[in-house]
Amino acid sequence: MGQATSDTRVPTVVADDVHIVYKVHGAGAGKGSATSALSRIVSRRKSPAIREVHAVRGISFTAYKGEAVGLIGSNGSGKSTMLAAIAGLLPTERGGIYTNGQPSLLGVNAALMNDLTGERNVVLGCLAMGMSPAEVKARYQDIVDFSGINEKGDFISLPMRTYSSGMAARLRFSIAAAKTHDVLLIDEALATGDQRFQRRSEARIRELRKEAGTVFLVSHNNNAIRDTCERTIWIEKGELIMDGHTDEVVRAYEKHNQG
């Protein structure tokens, strides 16, 4: 008999040689269009009608239940693209992403409705995440309190368009964090909000991890990554540079940025 393996971890996200290509239509093409007039001014070079951006190039990893995984890398390295692909929002050009459980993307662009009040958005957001009306009623006050939206007045009854970007991001996070997620994908949510809110959200992410799922966190804030994730994946130019313990990976990333 061979040696028994004792890996009892449950895989939640498997990325297998993932390639993602954006196809940008109308990049400078089209007779007489504003874009072509503009491109005549800015450049004499003829641009193709469709331009391809190969944003993710052969990334592979497996994430497990109970893990919080940080995604780091410089601007445009492919972190948000990878997150959107895990959420199932972008098709892969090559390779595949397999998820065990429902991924939820909580990002600065999560869909809330600007013309509706914070109150209505909390209810709709919770229903959209699959909560029953009774659950929404039971969780409503906790969500509003967690967001801190009402600390400086009755903002929750005002339309979301009157909120600052930080307030809106806090409300999005609070709605998404009210539910236990199989796979929770967070894009820069911790970078918004004041320090008190950041501490609250970091604590909530730790709870969400204990409650079962896997958390992915994209951030330029290395301290938030250190405090929240014990594993980190570093991406540059769409390629995986390093995948390991957060301390080691962040140290290498910081060293690379200093050099």
Ligand SMILES: Nc1ncnc2c1ncn2[C@@H]1O[C@H](COP(=O)(O)OP(=O)(O)OP(=O)(O)O)[C@@H](O)[C@H]1O
């Ligand atoms: N909708 C899009 N259409 C075309 N190209 C895109 C689109 N979104 C991103 N890209 C390109 O894909 C690459 C990766 O972008 P992505 O937003 O994933 O990077 P990122 O690491 O999240 O960056 P940042 O840290 O600046 O948020 C970049 O070259 C970017 O220009």
